Amino acid sequence: MADRESLHMNLRIALVRMVFFGAVLAASFSVSSQNIRIIDSLQHVLKSTSDKNQFDVLNAIGFEYRYSYPDSTISYCSKAYDLGQKLDLKKTLSRPLSFIGLAKSNQGDYQGALDFHNRSIVVAQQQHDTLQLAHAYNNVGRIFFDLGDLVRAYSNFLVSKDLFERIHNKSGLAYIHRSLADLFKSKKDYTKALENAEKALALRKELGDFRAITSAYMELGLVYQEMDSTPLALRQFQAADSIATAMNDRITKAELKIGIAEILLMQKKTAEASAMARGIVQIVSEKTNQKIFLRAQLVIAKCLVEQKQGEIALPTLKMVYESSGRSGNLVFQREAARCLSEIYAAARKPAQAKEYRDVFLILDGKIQNADLNKEIERLQFQLQIERTEKENELLKARGVQAESLIARQKLQNILLGVIVLFVGGLAVTIWRVSQRRKLLNLKLEDQNERILQAREEISKQNYILANSNRELDDINHQKDTLMNIVAHDLKSPLNRIFGLVRILEMEGNLNPNQHEYVRLIKESTQGGLDLIIDLLDVHAWKQQQENTQPTVFSFNQFLGEKVHAFGPIADAKGIQITISNPLDQRIISEPNYLGRIVDNLISNAIKFSPRNSNVEVKGGWENGQIRISVKDEGTGFSETDQQQLFQKFKKLSARPTAGESSNGLGLAIVKILADRLGGSIELKTSHKGSEFIVRLPAEIFRPISTQSPSH
Numbered sequence: 147m148a149d150r151e152s153l154h155m156n157l158r159i160a161l162v163r164m165v166f167f168g169a170v171l172a173a174s175f176s177v178s179s180q181n182i183r184i185i186d187s188l189q190h191v192l193k194s195t196s197d198k199n200q201f202d203v204l205n206a207i208g209f210e211y212r213y214s215y216p217d218s219t220i221s222y223c224s225k226a227y228d229l230g231q232k233l234d235l236k237k238t239l240s241r242p243l244s245f246i247g248l249a250k251s252n253q254g255d256y257q258g259a260l261d262f263h264n265r266s267i268v269v270a271q272q273q274h275d276t277l278q279l280a281h282a283y284n285n286v287g288r289i290f291f292d293l294g295d296l297v298r299a300y301s302n303f304l305v306s307k308d309l310f311e312r313i314h315n316k317s318g319l320a321y322i323h324r325s326l327a328d329l330f331k332s333k334k335d336y337t338k339a340l341e342n343a344e345k346a347l348a349l350r351k352e353l354g355d356f357r358a359i360t361s362a363y364m365e366l367g368l369v370y371q372e373m374d375s376t377p378l379a380l381r382q383f384q385a386a387d388s389i390a391t392a393m394n395d396r397i398t399k400a401e402l403k404i405g406i407a408e409i410l411l412m413q414k415k416t417a418e419a420s421a422m423a424r425g426i427v428q429i430v431s432e433k434t435n436q437k438i439f440l441r442a443q444l445v446i447a448k449c450l451v452e453q454k455q456g457e458i459a460l461p462t463l464k465m466v467y468e469s470s471g472r473s474g475n476l477v478f479q480r481e482a483a484r485c486l487s488e489i490y491a492a493a494r495k496p497a498q499a500k501e502y503r504d505v506f507l508i509l510d511g512k513i514q515n516a517d518l519n520k521e522i523e524r525l526q527f528q529l530q531i532e533r534t535e536k537e538n539e540l541l542k543a544r545g546v547q548a549e550s551l552i553a554r555q556k557l558q559n560i561l562l563g564v565i566v567l568f569v570g571g572l573a574v575t576i577w578r579v580s581q582r583r584k585l586l587n588l589k590l591e592d593q594n595e596r597i598l599q600a601r602e603e604i605s606k607q608n609y610i611l612a613n614s615n616r617e618l619d620d621i622n623h624q625k626d627t628l629m630n631i632v633a634h635d636l637k638s639p640l641n642r643i644f645g646l647v648r649i650l651e652m653e654g655n656l657n658p659n660q661h662e663y664v665r666l667i668k669e670s671t672q673g674g675l676d677l678i679i680d681l682l683d684v685h686a687w688k689q690q691q692e693n694t695q696p697t698v699f700s701f702n703q704f705l706g707e708k709v710h711a712f713g714p715i716a717d718a719k720g721i722q723i724t725i726s727n728p729l730d731q732r733i734i735s736e737p738n739y740l741g742r743i744v745d746n747l748i749s750n751a752i753k754f755s756p757r758n759s760n761v762e763v764k765g766g767w768e769n770g771q772i773r774i775s776v777k778d779e780g781t782g783f784s785e786t787d788q789q790q791l792f793q794k795f796k797k798l799s800a801r802p803t804a805g806e807s808s809n810g811l812g813l814a815i816v817k818i819l820a821d822r823l824g825g826s827i828e829l830k831t832s833h834k835g836s837e838f839i840v841r842l843p844a845e846i847f848r849p850i851s852t853q854s855p856s857h
Contacts, residue, residue: 200226200229201226201229201230201233201235201238204222204223204225204226204229204242205222205223205226205241205242205245207222208220208221208222208223208226208242208245208246208249209223209245211249212245212248212249212252213252213397213435215433216248216249216250216252216253216433217249217253217433219245219246219248219249220246220249220250223242223243223245223246223249224242224246226241226242227239227242227243227246230242236273237273237275238273238275238278239269239273239275240265240266240267240269240270240273240275240278240279240282241266241278243262243263243265243266243269244262244263244266244278244281244282244285246262247259247260247261247262247263247266247285247289248285250262251285251288251289251292252435252436253433253436254436254473254474254475256289256292256293259285259289260286260289263282263285263286263289264286266278266282266285267279267282267283267286270282276309276312276313277313277315277318279309280306280309280310280313280315280318280322281306281318281321283302283303283305283306283309284302284303284306284318284321284322284325286302287299287300287301287302287303287306287325288325290302291325291328291329291332296329296332296333297611297612297615298612298615299329300329301608301609301611301612303322303325303326303329304608305605305608306318306322306325307319307322307326310322316349316352316353317349317350317353317355317358319345319349320345320346320349320350320353320358320362321346323342323343323345323346323349324342324343324346324361324362324365326338326342327339327340327342327343327346327365327369328365330342331368331369331372334372336369336372336373339369339372340366340369343362343365343366343369344366346362346365347359347362347363347365347366350362356389357398359389360386360389360398361386361398363382363383363385363386363389364382364383364386364398364401364402364405366382367379367380367381367382367383367386367405368405370382371405371409374785374786376409379405379409380406380409383402383405383406386398386402387399387402387403397430397435397438400426400429400430400435400438400442401435401438403422403423403425403426404422404423404426404438404441404442404445406422407419407422407423407426407442407445408441408445410422411445411448411449411452414452416449416452416453417449419445419449420445420446420449420450422445423442423443423445423446423449424442424446426438426439426442427439427442427443427446430442432469436469436473437475440466440469440470440475440478441478443462443465443466444466444478444481444482446459446462447459447462447463447466447482447485448485450462451485451488451489456488456489456492456493457489457493459485459489460486460489463482463485463486463489464482464486466478466479466481466482467479467482467483467486470482476509476512476513477513479505479509480506480509480510480513483502483503483505483506483509484502484506486498486502487499487500487502487503487506490502491503496824500824503821507821514793514794544597544600548590548593548594548597551590551593552590555583555586555587555590558583558586559583562576562579562580562583565579640671640678643667643671647664647667647671650664651664695736696734696735696736697734697735697736697737698732698733698734698847699732699733699735699737700732701727701729701731701732701733701765701772702727702729702730702765704737704740704741705725705727705744705763705765705774706725706727708741708744708745708748709723709725709748709763712748712749712752715749715752716752716761719752719755719757719758719803720757720758720759721752721755721757721758721759721760721761722759722760722761723748723752723760723761723762723763724760724761724762724763725762725763725764725765726762726763726764726765727764727765727766728765728766728767729765729766729767729772731846731847732846732847733772733844733845733846733847734844734845734846734847735772735823735842735843735844735845736823739819739822739823740772740823740842742815742816742819743774743815743816743819743820743840743842744763744774744776746812746813746815746816747774747776747816747838747840748761748763748776749812750776750812750813751776751777751778751780752778753802753803754778754780754781754800754801754802754803755778755779755780755803756779756780756803757803759778759779759780760778760779761776761777761778761779762775762776762777762778763775763776763777764777767846768841770843771825771841771842771843771844772840772841772842772843772844773839773840773841774839774840774842775837775838775839775840776837776838777835777836777837777838778835778836778837779834779835780800780803780835780836781800781833782800782831782832782833782834782835782836783798783800783829783831783836784798787800788829788831791813791829792813792814792816792817792827793814794811794814816838816840820840820842823842823843824842824843825840825841825842825843826840826841827839827840828840828841
């Protein structure tokens with residue numbers, strides 16, 4: 147009977163360890179879902195196992211709940227941590243803290259997640275638990291990545307990678323390669339992103355964990371999606387979906403389907419996209435996975451807007467707007483504000499439309515500023531990578547040298563042993579060789595110690611560099627002021643140079659070479675002045691909030707003068723400008739803003755049109771608004787160009803056809819002024835040309851006629 151009870155107890159402990167280590171292996175991957183079968187098994191074992199095994203089982207249950215019910219993860223893992231402290235465990239005590247950090251991250255509480263991961267690092271260091279320390283550093287890197295701090299994310303990923311390599315943990319290495327793939331994908335370094343994603347997939351196939359393989363296929367598909375390789379992305383998603391379906395992994399399937407739904411929406415397949423997104427919200431709630439839930443709700447709302455059912459989409463969009471605002475997700479909040487503004491504008495509710503349009507512009511400005519900060523950070527990040535790679539190469543070279551010395555020493559030891567066995571009479575000589583060998587071993591140990599110290603110093607320097615990068619934030623706050631000061635200070639000397647050149651021309655007596663030099667100076671000076679004016683204007687118009695000053699003027703004469711002013715520039719490229727304007731009345735509008743819009747559109751049309759082509763300018767009246775269109779015969783805009791069309795300093799794929807300068811501000815100015823006037827911009831484009839259509843509110847001037855009274 148005692149033997150039978152002992153056998154039952156041993157089988158029960160084996161089951162606990164088997165289930166637990168299966169859960170720990172899955173901990174290396176970011177996408178998995180609640181497995182009801184595993185949870186039921188673990189909860190059954192929990193009732194009748196020892197305290198030591200209870201610690202492992204509580205952790206395993208908490209890990210399984212982390213995506214579907216993160217609150218349950220926090221509860222079970224808190225119990226596990228308290229039990230581990232009570233048992234005075236010498237290893238793995240940091241694991242429940244890491245799992246709580248993962249649950250906090252899934253709830254959108256990044257600061258709470260970071261606090262628990264840092265506590266996990268401290269405990270793992272105290273217990274010399276290399277495996278948990280490696281996972282903790284990777285988790286900290288993921289938090290910094292989600293917060294946009296790529297330098298600190300990269301530093302933590304490197305520390306984690308070094309630790310996993312030191313203990314030859316393949317599942318951990320697969321996890322860190324996935325993290326690096328995410329990081330390089332965010333910096334648009336698709337070569338390194340694909341390299342790391344493929345390494346993660348190969349390692350996970352080698353390990354044979356189907357849930358992890360599903361995650362690797364998803365990551366590879368996301369990289370291809372970022373590269374606009376939609377067929378390749380769909381192929382990876384379908385491979386992942388087939389595995390997830392076989393495993394009945396609901397959260398993984400939901401994340402896959404939302405990616406496919408977003409692709410279908412981009413392809414204007416709104417019915418299919420909406421059906422797929424509605425299926426997702428049936429199995430995922432805001433509490434289980436906020437990001438997937440909000441993405442699905444946005445797809446549903448956008449499909450309704452595309453189907454001209456904006457009023458039905460309003461509650462969904464307001465929910466997304468408020469929820470993303472609470473969690474600090476500016477991208478979701480901005481997208482919701484844009485859709486709300488468009489719906490209210492279409493419903494002729496200008497107050498609500500303006501309210502959300504203003505919010506959209508504010509959020510868009512914040513995101514653009516963040517993009518500019520990220521561009522600065524990218525340069526620093528690239529330097530960090532190059533420096534770190536050089537340091538790693540140096541460490542590897544030293545490691546190879548140390549291994550060579552160790553191998554040489556081992557060979558010497560073998561030879562000495564042979565000499566001892568076969569030459570007993572050389573005892574004195576062997577003793578001397580032994581002493582010499584001890585000295586060499588001491589030197590080798592000293593060298594190894596110095597190598598370890600060098601590694602620790604490099605890690606410290608990496609942290610110091612990461613902290614130094616924070617100072618860039620303060621510098622960025624000064625950039626706008628510095629730009630205005632520099633622009634104003636440069637404008638006066640350039641004006642003086644331009645005036646002096648004009649005086650030289652008026653004095654005459656210049657030879658042909660001097661005329662050419664004077665012309666080049668004028669062009670360069672004028673180009674600089676134009677750039678400064680654009681910089682000052684775009685900054686001023688972005689910041690100013692004063693009301694416009696409407697004026698009565700002849701729209702026909704106004705448009706004709708604008709087209710006539712570009713005649714010499716168009717003639718130089720053999721471009722024919724045609725104008726049609728059926729609106730002969732005088733109108734009430736803001737001619738300065740309107741003139742700047744027309745100037746930029748005609749200038750761009752000429753600049754990006756081939757020689758001996760046509761540019762067509764049309765004016766008219768449409769639904770109580772001025773309608774101005776400028777159509778060219780250029781190469782058109784790609785999908786990527788259209789996404790960045792009105793951003794400041796964004797130079798698109800098309801280039802001026804005669805070597806003209808382009809500073810990337812023209813369309814940004816058009817967008818700012820059109821928004822200021824309460825108008826809209828529409829683009830129709832193909833490989834045969836593009837047409838910009840601007841619609842602006844205005845009134846036709848109708849003078850009040852006075853009649854003398856009859857007597």
